[in-house]
């Protein structure tokens with residue numbers, strides 16, 4: 001299990017954070033997701049054999065946010 005912390009730009013409210021959380025937690029191999037709107041960040045735990053960091057970053061950017 002791998003851990004990843006991302007800085008997320010572009011969220012305007014708490015439901016943006018929940019939207020990201022719901023999308024990423026549905027991805028295969030993702031074990032846990034915690035997105036903070038106030039902190040502008042997300043903490044992810046995932047199985048790197050099933051999903052990559054790049055795939056998570058890409059999924060977030062497809063929602064219209066910038067994850068770095």
Ligand SMILES: [Cu+2]
Pocket residue numbers: 011012013014015016017
């Ligand atoms: Cu919002």
